[in-house]
Amino acid sequence: MLKFIKHHLDTIDGVEIFPVLSFLIFFSVFLFALIYVVKADKSHMDEMSNLPLDNKN
C-alpha cells in the first residue's frame, strides 16, 4: 500500500537534482547579496538609510 504515497517521482529522470539545484540557486543569490553588502561603501548605506527621515511628515 505504501507505494501509493511514495515513489511518485521515481519516473521523472534525475529528480534528485532538484533539491541540489534549489540549494545552489539559493546559496549563490545569498552569497552575492552578502558580498555586495560587505563591500558596499558606507556613505551610500548612510544615504539610503536616511531616506525615510528626509521629510517632515
Added chain:
Amino acid sequence: MQLEKFSYDNKIVRNFLFATALWGLVGFLVGLICAIEMFWPQLTNGISFLSFGRLRPLHTNAVIFAFVGNAIFAGVYHSLQRLVKARMYSDVLSKIHFWGWQLIIVAAAITLPLGYSTGKEYAELEWPIDISIALVWVIFGWNMMGTILKRRVKHLYVAIWFYIASWATVAVLHIVNSIELPVSFLKSYSMYAGVQDALVQWWYGHNAVAFFLTTPFLGLMYYYVPKAAGRPVFSYRLSIIHFWALIFIYIWAGPHHLLYTALPDWAQSLGTVFSIMLIAPSWGGMLNGLLTLRGAWDKVRDDVVLKFMVVAITAYGMVTFEGPMLSLKSLNAMTHYTDWIVGHVHLGALGWNGCMIFAMLYFIIPRIFQTKLHSQKMANWHFWLATASIIFYAIPMYWAGIVQNQMWREFNADGTLTNQNFLDTVTQLIPMYATRAIGGSIFIVGVLLMFYNLYKTVKSGKLLANEEAEAYPLAKANVKHEKEHWHRWIEKRPIQMLLLSIVVILIGGAIEMIPTFLVKSNIPSITSVQPYTPLELEGRDLYIREGCYNCHSQMIRPFRWETERYGDYSKAGEFVYDHPFQWGSKRTGPDLAREGVKTGRLYKPNDWHFNHLLVPDSVSDGSIMPRYPWLLNKLDSKTLEGKITAMRKMGVPYPEGYESKASGDMRLQAKEVAKPLYDNIDGLMISDETYDKIAAGEMKLEETEMVAVIAYLQRLGTDIYPKATKK
C-alpha cells in the same frame, strides 16, 4: 536644475486608513461570532448565512484582504510618495483602486455568507470576484510602478523593494491558484484536482501569509519604525540581506502545510528544509526592526506608536520562530489539525499585523489631519488591552492544541483508543474556547477605544488633502559610478527589480510545482477509484457551500492513532477526481476521509446522518456542530449538466453524453438513499409540520439537499474497498 513644486495626495491615504479601520472592526466582530459559536453552537441557530462554516471564510477573508489589505495600500500610498518625492502617478488610478477594492470586499461579504465558495481556504471567492481582484491588483501595480518611474529620488529605499516584490508575487499566486472552470455565474471548479490542488493551494496559502501579511508589512516596518523613532534603520546592509533571503526562501516553504499527507515525500522535505532556513532572514529582519530603537528606548515609554511597533515586531519574532518549529515533522504531527495553529495565526494577525496597523493609524492620522492625537491615555489603554487580549487568545489555543494532541493519540493497555469518541476531546475544549472569546472581546474593546480616539482626532483637525512638497528632478542621464556594483545598479531600476523579484519567486514555485504536475501521469492510479455519481457531486458542492472543510479534514495521516480511529490512511490516487481537494486543515470535528466505509469504525447509517445534520446533539451528545435545517430545502440541480460537462473537460472520465442521463441517475440514487429515511420516518428529528408534509406527499425526502449530502458522505473513502461497500 530647478526645484520642482508638487503635492502629496493625502486624501487617498485617509480613505484607505478609514477603510482598514472599518473593515477591521467588521472582521473582528465576525471572528467573535465564530469564536462564540464554538462553545455556543446554537447562537445563530437555523440562520444559514450565519453558520460557522460560512462565517469563518468571511472572517479570514475580511481580516486578510480587507483589514490588512487596505492597511497595506494606505501605508504604501503614504510612504511611497514621500520616499520617491512624487505624487501618486494618477489620482484616477488611485480612486479606481480604492473603490474597486472596497467593491470586492462588499461582494465577498455578500457571497461568502450566502455559500458561494470555491472551497479553497483564503481563496474562497468565486471566479467573477477573482477576476476583479486581478484587475484591481493590476491597477495598484500600474499606479505604484508609475509613481516609482516618475520619482525624484534616484535610489529605491528597501521598503519599496518589499512593496514591489509583494505586488509581483501576490499577482502570480492569485492567478495561478485561481485557475478555475466556471459552471455558472457564481460556481466554478478548481482546474487542479487532489494532490496537485493541495500543493497549489498551500503554495498559495503559505505565500499569501508571506507576501500579503509579511513582506508588505516589513516594508512598512522599514519606513515607519525609523520614522517614528526619528533615527535610521539599525543596519541597511542587513536589510538588503533580509530582503533577498526572505523572498527567496519564503516561496518554497508551502508544503509544510501538507506534512504526512499524501503529498510526495520529496516535496514535504523541501518544505521543511526551507521553513527552517526561514528563521535566519525572519529574525534578521526582526532584530533590525527592534535594534533601530537602540538608544531610543526611552521614547518607547512615552510614544504609543512605538509601543505598538515593539509588540508587533516581537510578535513577528515569535511567530517566525514558531512557524519553522511547526514545520519539523515531529512537531507538526502533534500540532497539525489542532487549535495550536489557530493560536499561531492569531499571534501573527493580532500581534504583528494588528499592532503594526494600529501604530500606523495613530502615526499617520494626526499628521495628515494637522493635529495631535485626541488622547494619549486612551491610546495607551488600547495598547494594553490589545497586548493582554493576545495573551488571552493565544494561551487557551495552545493549551487546547496540547490537549487535543494528547487525547487523540492516547491508547489503552489493550491497544484500543482511550478516547474513541471524538467528542471526548471536544467537550474538554469548551473552557478554552470560551476564554479565547474573552480574549477576542478585549481586543475589540481596544479597537472601539481607538475608533473614538481617532474620531475625536479627525474632528479636531482638518485634512491636508494636498500636502505641498518640493524636490529637484531626477537627472535624465544616470551618472555611472566607477566600478558600480550590480546591486547599486538594481537599486535605481524599478522595472528590473520587479522582473528580478518575479524570477526569484518563480524559481521556487516552478521547481516545487513542475515535478508535482508531472506526477499527474505518474500517480499510481487506483482502478477502483471512480468519478462521483451526479448525486454525490451535488452533495459535494453542498459540502463546499456549507464550508464543512473548515472543521473536518479528509486526510488520514499514516499514524496508528489516526488509522485506528479513522481507518486506512489516505492515498494520493484516491483524490484524482476531487476538484477542488477538501483535505482541510483543522479538526474541530473528526476526519471524514473514510466516513462512508461500511466496515469502518465511523460508519453511520443514512438516518443517523439525517438526524445528525438536523440536530447534531440529538445523536452526538455534546456536539458543537451547527444545525442545518435548511438542508431540507429542495435540491437545485439546474446546473448539473454543466457540472458534468465541466468535470469531463478537466479530465474526469464521465462517458460522452452522460450529462443528459445524469439527472435520471441522480433521481434513482436519491430514492435509494431516501429509502432508509422513510423506513425510519418516526425516528427522524423533523417537526410535526414537516412530518405532515411528507405524509401528504407535499414534500419528498429524495428531492432534498439532505439526501445529496448523505450520498456524498456515504461515498467518502469507499473507493478502495469496492467489494466491501458496493452491492
